[in-house]
Amino acid sequence: MDKHTEHLQDGWKMDHAVADVVLDDLAFYQTLIVNVCMIGKENSNDWVLIDTGIRHYGERIMEMARKRFGGHPPKAIILTHGHFDHVGSAVYLAKHWDVPIFVHPMEWDYVTGKRDYPVGDATVGGGFFALISPFYPTKAVNLARYVEKLPEDGSLPHLPDWKYVHTPGHTPGHIALFREKDRALIAGDAFITVKQESAFGVFTQHQKVHGPPAYFTPNWKEAEKSVQKLAELKPSVAITGHGLAMEGERLNKQLQELAANFKELAIPKHKRNVH
Numbered sequence: 001m002d003k004h005t006e007h008l009q010d011g012w013k014m015d016h017a018v019a020d021v022v023l024d025d026l027a028f029y030q031t032l033i034v035n036v037c038m039i040g041k042e043n044s045n046d047w048v049l050i051d052t053g054i055r056h057y058g059e060r061i062m063e064m065a066r067k068r069f070g071g072h073p074p075k076a077i078i079l080t081h082g083h084f085d086h087v088g089s090a091v092y093l094a095k096h097w098d099v100p101i102f103v104h105p106m107e108w109d110y111v112t113g114k115r116d117y118p119v120g121d122a123t124v125g126g127g128f129f130a131l132i133s134p135f136y137p138t139k140a141v142n143l144a145r146y147v148e149k150l151p152e153d154g155s156l157p158h159l160p161d162w163k164y165v166h167t168p169g170h171t172p173g174h175i176a177l178f179r180e181k182d183r184a185l186i187a188g189d190a191f192i193t194v195k196q197e198s199a200f201g202v203f204t205q206h207q208k209v210h211g212p213p214a215y216f217t218p219n220w221k222e223a224e225k226s227v228q229k230l231a232e233l234k235p236s237v238a239i240t241g242h243g244l245a246m247e248g249e250r251l252n253k254q255l256q257e258l259a260a261n262f263k264e265l266a267i268p269k270h271k272r273n274v275h
């Protein structure tokens with residue numbers, strides 16, 4: 001894994017480090033299998049990074065950010081949750097930019113080395129990623145030097161137009177970010193637009209609303225409530241932790257459908273009677 005990602009890190013692919021722009025102040029960048037998001041207009045010195053991708057993507061994220069924001073560092077890094085594929089380059093970036101990292105208070109223990117996530121559940125999904133999930137790192141990262149707790153009232157530092165929505169289930173302190181005025185949503189892994197358990201889905205990036213990545217979701221009851229919460233917001237556009245951005249009627253219809261039929265559509269068959 002390290003060899004592969006270090007190879008990607010080498011200069012030859014830096015040209016491809018370009019953000020996908022969704023709105024004039026909302027963009028995302030795909031690192032191997034996971035997205036990072038940027039809130040802020042082009043060339044602005046007032047922007048925030050959401051999530052940090054897997055390890056060894058720090059340089060590429062910085063290069064992408066240099067292109068979009070003309071070298072201005074972000075004001076802060078905000079994490080949707082602490083899974084390894086979302087925090088991998090967090091320390092590297094926080095150090096280089098000298099900025100704080102914010103997490104929900106209930107995610108705190110998992111990003112300060114106090115608690116580990118449960119290991120991936122290889123009995124769900126059946127695809128390649130589910131199969132190798134027990135080998136994914138679940139060991140708690142330690143961001144202690146940089147991390148701060150988000151305020152309890154749902155406000156987000158440096159983002160006056162945005163609020164966070166507590167969306168537990170996939171992890172205890174998982175959050176989504178929502179802006180009321182245009183109903184833009186950054187969903188993290190509360191739901192995703194690619195079927196993450198199957199390798200095919202990840203690499204072809206089929207655009208379809210799916211439940212959270214099954215192998216890493218320990219609490220399906222909460223995950224269901226979280227999807228219902230987000231569906232009620234009727235987002236006009238959504239960027240998720242994995243897969244491509246979605247918008248409009250297609251997003252809305254599929255998200256309502258997922259919320260209404262969560263058990264059948266998202267929860268792996270043999271887990272449905274657990275709660």
Ligand SMILES: [Zn+2]
Pocket residue numbers: 081083170189213216
């Ligand atoms: Zn996750």
Ligand SMILES: [Zn+2]
Pocket residue numbers: 034083085086189213241242
């Ligand atoms: Zn993820």
